[in-house]
Every structure is written in structure tokens, then in C-alpha cells.
Amino acid sequence: METKQTTDEIKDLKACLNDLIAVLALPAIWGNHEPSKIVSTLLEALVSMLRLDFAYVRLADTFGRGAPIEMARLTPPGNLMLRPQEIGQALTPWLGDGPHTSPIVVPNPIGQGAISISVFRLGVQDELGVLVAGSCRGNFATEIEKLLMRVTANQAAIGLQEARLLSEQRRVAEELDQRVARRTKDLAAANEELKKEIVERKRAEEKLRQDERELRRITDAIPQAIGVLGLDGMPLYVNQVLLDYTGLTLEDLKADDFRTRLFHPEDLERVQEKRQNALAHGAPFDLELRARRRDGRYRWFLFRYNPLRDDEGLIIRWYATGIDIEERKQAEESIRNENMALREEIDGASMFEEIVGSSEVLRKVLRQLAKVAPVDSTVLILGETGTGKELIARAIHKRSNRSSRAFIRVNCASIPSSLIASELFGHEKGAFTGALQRRLGRFESANGGTIFLDEIGELPAETQIALLRVLQEREIERVGSSQPISVDVRVVAATNRDLKAAMAAGSFRQDLFYRLNVFPIQMPSLRERVDDIPLLVEYLIERYAQKAGKKIRHIRKQTVELFQAYDWPGNIRELQNVIERAVVLCDGDTFSVDETWLKGEQDQQAGPAVPLAASIAGRERDMIEAALAQSRGLVSGPTGAAAKLGIPRQTLDSKIKSLGIDKQRFTRRST
Known part of the structure; x- marks a missing residue:
């Protein structure tokens, strides 16, 4: 059903573009015609193009005919016996000063019930008359229809203006035949007025070109994610790219809660004040937001908002375009992670000295290090406190294929048991008291590199289970989230405890020990x-x-x-x-x-x-x-x-x- 609706909308847009071409050709049809002929052509074109129930025009008494010209066109089954004057009398309350261009609902002047009408004034400089379009359709009038009617009205006004000028020229010509000598100065004044009219005509043509450029902007932006918003920021139209990305319908995006369905809640809270201030001031602005894809995942977008103003400088709507910046954000996140790893490496550089010595027991350790470093096997370093276990872990990382990526150290004994899971695996905003924003864990920071879990024997039981899953499935879950995140991390652990005794006492899991004890290295004491x-x-x-x-x-x-x-x-x-x-x-x-x-x-x-x-x-x-x-x-x-x-x-x-x-x-x- 949605596909059919989208197809119909595309057909309507194509039809409207064809109608616009027809409108641009109207001046050639009604050139040098009387006002009544121009109005008749105008009414026929509007009723046919826009499938109106009726169209009505009232021209002011500016053509020397002694009374206003009223004409109407109806579409059966309307009351075809109605005279234009009767329709005009019924519409008079809405044709006063400052008629509304937006659709308004009024009693149907050609039948029963109510009908939606749009009212447009005819005239470039002087007031020539008024145009009324009426339709019983529920969505009348769309933005494209209003644009077409505005362009048509402008073209008709130009034609009527020309007709009036021709009439005036005939009158002046007749007077010139009789009073050539006396009216020379008047003729010069009339020529000056004609120049002004030409200037106004050029302005009207420029306005038409601006409207055409607006239409081109919309069609040119279709390959991108774009949206047309009202003054309150609510969507009026979005293109197919955005619909395909989100998996939502246009009606979904017009709902009051569309932002919570489309954007990440953290980003909405972050940009809410900036967005409201920018809309109020009417200046172009940018926002970086995570938009939800139809599969539930979020990607970063840069949304640019630009206002569209009318002739009086008032904003009538906003254009929003979205550019995918997910790769740029990932690059920024990677740089932050590498900076964090570099800071930790600098901080840890002074904790232990270089590996110095030539004893046989130390050479044995170094031989083991050289063999295990190039492979991705998990290493368990055992030894008393102060024997240089972290030095060995760093040496393994530097000689591995991961040496260009992060080396992240975690002292499991120095972190409170209530926070160790958050420190290792990260947390979502609101996962626990004090979690004011989303935070990446050490495993995500070490992605592609090595994580060194010092004092592994001090891990609480529940964290041992989570670590076992990481070693088995290479996946983590942030605290407060059930969404698995794949990680590519080499694990090097160390302890000064007797893990076998801890297993016997029930404080350390056997399955975790065997996952860690793939390649044990026993660090010799200084004795x-x-x-x-x-x-x-x-x-x-x-x-x-x-x-x-x-x-x-x-x-x-x-x-x-x-x-x-x-x-x-x-x-x-x-x-x-x-x-x-x-x-x-x-x-x-x-x-x-x-x-x-x-x-x-x-x-x-x-x-x-x-x-x-x-x-x-x-x-x-x-x-x-x-x-x-x-x-x-x-x-x-x-x-x-x-x-x-x-x-x-x-x-x-x-x-x-x-x-x-x-x-x-x-x-x-x-x-």
C-alpha cells in the first residue's frame, strides 16, 4: 500500500511539473486578448490542472467597462445553472482586505456542505482583482498546488496588466489624434509610467524565476535525505531516501513523537535548546544527531536547516538536509581511544623499569615471550608482586601484530567491585545512579589492540562470568544495554595469587582459569x-x-x-x-x-x-x-x-x- 501511495505521489509531482510547463506557456496563448478571454483561459486551465470543483475570478472596474467582471468555471456535478455573480456574492465575506492564501473552509457556494478555498490577489502593482480556487479534496491545497496557483495567478496578472496597458494605449492614441500638440507632455508622462510598468514586470518575472529555482532545489535534493518543515519544525514532506533509511511512513514522521522515534534520546536532550533558539531567530543552523536506521542501529548525520522566506521576509517553511557522517565520527572516536591508550602508556612508563638481566630464568621468560608475542593467544602471567609482570605484558604487545593499536591496562584490584563491570564493558546513560551519559568501556577502547588485566584474581564472581563470555564469544554488553558489541581484543592477564587455591576455595571460576591459562608465563622473583x-x-x-x-x-x-x-x-x-x-x-x-x-x-x-x-x-x-x-x-x-x-x-x-x-x-x- 505504501509503495502504491509513493508511486501516486511521484505521478502527481510529474503531473504538476507538466502543469507548470503549461502555465509558463499560457502567456503565448492569451497574448493581445481581452481581459475576459484571459480570465476564461485562466479558469479553464486551473480547473483542468488541479481537478478543482470550481474556480472564480472577479476583476475590478479598471478596464473602463463600468462594472466588475465576474467569471466562474464549475466541474460537474456542480450546479451549472449558478451565475458567477451568485458565487461571488456567497464568497464576498472572504474576499475583503488581506484574503488568506492558506486554505480555509467555507460553506460550499455551488452545492451542499463545506469546501476548502484558496484566495489569491491578481496584480503586480495595482489591484486588478481576485482569484478563488475551491476543492472538496481533504488535502487541498498542497504546497505544489499553491505554488502552481501562485505562478498561474502571476502570469494571468501580467496578461491582464498588458491588456489594460493596451486599452490605455488605445485611449491615449485616440486623444493624441485630436490633441497632439496639447498632450505632448502627457505622452511623455505616460511613457515614464510605461517604463515603471516594465520594471515591475521584470520584478514579477524575477519572482517567477525564484519560484522555479525553489522547485529545482527540491527536485535536485531528492538523492539526499531531505525534509520540508513548517514554522514549528514539524515535517510537511520528506523524500524517499529518508523514508527508506528509517523504515517509517510520512504519516509516522508527521506525528508529534516523530523525533523520539527517529533520533537518539541523548542527542535530542543535547540539542533541544539550540534547536528551539535557532528556529526562533530564523538563521540557518546545523545539528549533529544519531538517526535510527530501520534495523534499529543508529548512524551519525549532519542536519543543515535553511529557512525559506516570502516577499516580505517572513519565514514560511524550513528545508532540512541530512549528510551521513558515521565514518567521521568513528574516526574521531578511534582518535580519542588512541589518545586514552597513549596517556595510560605514558602514565605506566614509570611504574616498572626496563627488563634488565641475563640470568637463565629471565632468558627463559624472554624466550617464551618471543614465541607467544606474534600470535593472538591469551597469556596468563604469574609471579610475586613487583616482579615486572606489566613489563612482560607491554613487551608482548609491542612485539605483536597489534603494536600499532592501543595497549589498555586495568588494575582489577583498584576498582570497586560495584564499578568494575562498567569500567571494563562501559555503560549506557541512566544504567545506574551517576551514569549521566554513555561511556565506552576499556574493552571498546582496546579494540584492535591488547588489554592487560592486572590482579585478575581480584575480579568479583559476576564480572568473571562476563569476562568468560568475552573470551568465548568476543562480544561485550554495556551495563544497562542488551545489545551485543563485537570486540577484537587480545587479553593478557596477570596475578600474584595462587589461582588454583582460589578455585579450590570457590572464589575463582575453573572455566575462566582454563580460558586464561592458554599460555602461562611464570615470572621469577628477585631471589x-x-x-x-x-x-x-x-x-x-x-x-x-x-x-x-x-x-x-x-x-x-x-x-x-x-x-x-x-x-x-x-x-x-x-x-x-x-x-x-x-x-x-x-x-x-x-x-x-x-x-x-x-x-x-x-x-x-x-x-x-x-x-x-x-x-x-x-x-x-x-x-x-x-x-x-x-x-x-x-x-x-x-x-x-x-x-x-x-x-x-x-x-x-x-x-x-x-x-x-x-x-x-x-x-x-x-x-
Whole structure:
């Protein structure tokens, strides 16, 4: 039904264009004719073109006939016996000063009931008469019909004006024959009046050209999304492009709630005041809005509004054109996401130092990193706090095919459990108290790149379920929305917790663990990298000395040995803090630390993982000697003293040396 209606409208528009061509040809038909002939042709043309029930013209007594000229044309089954004077008498109340050009409903002068009429004055400068068109059709008169009648009336006025001028010229010519000498000056004045009439005629022709340009603008804009709006901003007409895009009918768009059905509610609230002010001031303006497509998705459009004014400068309607700017908006959103990622990368650059060291355990980690980085496998980084898990995650990203896209870091432990879902997946406006506008989550910001979920073991249970769906289906849902959003993100997770123990305790899901544990990387503690400590110390001293504006050229050997003997429960982060503090306090060019900094912290540690650190200083020699006795002087290996004490071999060697223990005597005793 809608297709048929659209086809009929197109046929009507084509017919109106043909009628306009016919109207433009009328002057050639009625040229040099009497006013009655011009009016008769005019009435016949209007009734035929616009399917009117009647057309009526009353010419003022400006043609020297002693009485007004009244003529009418009716379409059967109207009362054809009615005289034009009777029709004019019935219409007189509406033909006074300032007749309405907009359709008004009046008692039917040619039959029963009511009828819609449009009234137009005839005349360019002087008042020549009035034209009335009447029709019982419900939609009479459309904008195109009013345009056609206005153009026809203007053409008829020009013809009548010419007829009046010809009559005047005949009268002047007769008088000139009799009073040539006396009327020379009058003839010159008449010529001047004729020039003025020609100027007015040119103005009328220019107005006609303006109307024609308006019609061309409408037809030229059809390939775009366009609409014709009333003074209140309500649609009067929209083109087929807009109807096809929205899936709505013209009647839908004429309804009071059309904006809520067409535009995104957030955008309506944002531009409401600007739109109202712009309509009130009458100046052209632009709005960027998301328009709803027939499949329910929104796309960004730039809508440009331009007013159409009449001869008096009054706005009679608005033209609105829409341009799709979705790709531009997506590009802007991508730039914002990349900027966010860059800011986070800059903020995180100072959190960990570069990967420094050459120990076998570290080289093993780097070999694993080199193998997994080029592929998109999910990586789970395990290790104690401060071991550089984020450094490894960033290295994986930089060596991957996603290195040119965003690297987004999320510390799951630092975000309240009530907000973690919103932070990861985003939220819609009004999803919860304080959600004043739509916000993109970290997964959307990392689209095409890598997201690093630090402290993954701290995720609440409900967020673990949502994360599992992301890993399985590569889709997220913003909080407050049920619309799935596809994401292309590589997940790298890290934790210092024992996830297997957490699974046994029921605080971490098994299925999520197995999704994350595709490629595990175990980060060694600093206790396992004693050989790397001298390199790390040199690197960190140089870094913080340069930052503090100091020059440190030497490092005490006892300081390095002290660092190697210490267990570093905080790992590299603790080493970094100790060196920064020592550099700040250093007065000369030799680096040293206060031994109490490490001994005091070491004595506070406890637990079976570091039994030597938990013992008191007085029993340290006894414990080492007892272990050496049991191992027969052997320090390394699975049965060595270091394994029995639960400390690295390098740490035990440093302790033996600092305590002056002769481990050879335990070997000799065994022999």
C-alpha cells in the first residue's frame, strides 16, 4: 500500500511539473486578448490542472467597462445553472482586505456542505482583482498546488496588466489624434509610467524565476535525505531516501513523537535548546544527531536547516538536509581511544623499569615471550608482586601484530567491585545512579589492540562470568544495554595469587582459569635472579642519579653483596624504591645504603617460604652450619644446604662469606 501511495505521489509531482510547463506557456496563448478571454483561459486551465470543483475570478472596474467582471468555471456535478455573480456574492465575506492564501473552509457556494478555498490577489502593482480556487479534496491545497496557483495567478496578472496597458494605449492614441500638440507632455508622462510598468514586470518575472529555482532545489535534493518543515519544525514532506533509511511512513514522521522515534534520546536532550533558539531567530543552523536506521542501529548525520522566506521576509517553511557522517565520527572516536591508550602508556612508563638481566630464568621468560608475542593467544602471567609482570605484558604487545593499536591496562584490584563491570564493558546513560551519559568501556577502547588485566584474581564472581563470555564469544554488553558489541581484543592477564587455591576455595571460576591459562608465563622473583642484581643496581643508580642531578661513579662492594644477600620480598619494585631513597641521600660519588634498611625489613618477614629470613640473627650461623653438616658441605643441588634452608644458592654463599663460615671443614668431616 505504501509503495502504491509513493508511486501516486511521484505521478502527481510529474503531473504538476507538466502543469507548470503549461502555465509558463499560457502567456503565448492569451497574448493581445481581452481581459475576459484571459480570465476564461485562466479558469479553464486551473480547473483542468488541479481537478478543482470550481474556480472564480472577479476583476475590478479598471478596464473602463463600468462594472466588475465576474467569471466562474464549475466541474460537474456542480450546479451549472449558478451565475458567477451568485458565487461571488456567497464568497464576498472572504474576499475583503488581506484574503488568506492558506486554505480555509467555507460553506460550499455551488452545492451542499463545506469546501476548502484558496484566495489569491491578481496584480503586480495595482489591484486588478481576485482569484478563488475551491476543492472538496481533504488535502487541498498542497504546497505544489499553491505554488502552481501562485505562478498561474502571476502570469494571468501580467496578461491582464498588458491588456489594460493596451486599452490605455488605445485611449491615449485616440486623444493624441485630436490633441497632439496639447498632450505632448502627457505622452511623455505616460511613457515614464510605461517604463515603471516594465520594471515591475521584470520584478514579477524575477519572482517567477525564484519560484522555479525553489522547485529545482527540491527536485535536485531528492538523492539526499531531505525534509520540508513548517514554522514549528514539524515535517510537511520528506523524500524517499529518508523514508527508506528509517523504515517509517510520512504519516509516522508527521506525528508529534516523530523525533523520539527517529533520533537518539541523548542527542535530542543535547540539542533541544539550540534547536528551539535557532528556529526562533530564523538563521540557518546545523545539528549533529544519531538517526535510527530501520534495523534499529543508529548512524551519525549532519542536519543543515535553511529557512525559506516570502516577499516580505517572513519565514514560511524550513528545508532540512541530512549528510551521513558515521565514518567521521568513528574516526574521531578511534582518535580519542588512541589518545586514552597513549596517556595510560605514558602514565605506566614509570611504574616498572626496563627488563634488565641475563640470568637463565629471565632468558627463559624472554624466550617464551618471543614465541607467544606474534600470535593472538591469551597469556596468563604469574609471579610475586613487583616482579615486572606489566613489563612482560607491554613487551608482548609491542612485539605483536597489534603494536600499532592501543595497549589498555586495568588494575582489577583498584576498582570497586560495584564499578568494575562498567569500567571494563562501559555503560549506557541512566544504567545506574551517576551514569549521566554513555561511556565506552576499556574493552571498546582496546579494540584492535591488547588489554592487560592486572590482579585478575581480584575480579568479583559476576564480572568473571562476563569476562568468560568475552573470551568465548568476543562480544561485550554495556551495563544497562542488551545489545551485543563485537570486540577484537587480545587479553593478557596477570596475578600474584595462587589461582588454583582460589578455585579450590570457590572464589575463582575453573572455566575462566582454563580460558586464561592458554599460555602461562611464570615470572621469577628477585631471589631467583641474584646474578642479575648487580646489573639492576647499576641501571637504577644511573637512572635516579640523572633524575636527581647527581653523578655517582662508584658502588661499594659490600653494598652489592648486601643486596644479593637480601631476600627482596617486594622484588624489583622494592629494589627500585631502596635505590631511589639511597640516591636522594647520597652526598658523594660513591653509592651506599644503610644496612638497617634491609635488615629491619628482612627480620619482619615470616613464613615457610623464607625460613632463613624468619630466623633471628643470633641463630643464623647455627642454622647454616647445621644445614652444611647435613649436606656434608654441599651448598647447591636438591640435597644441598641452600635447598634445606629454602634460600637461593647465591644468597647462602653470600651469608657463608659474610659470617666467615668455613664450609670446607664440613666436607673434611664427612671424609
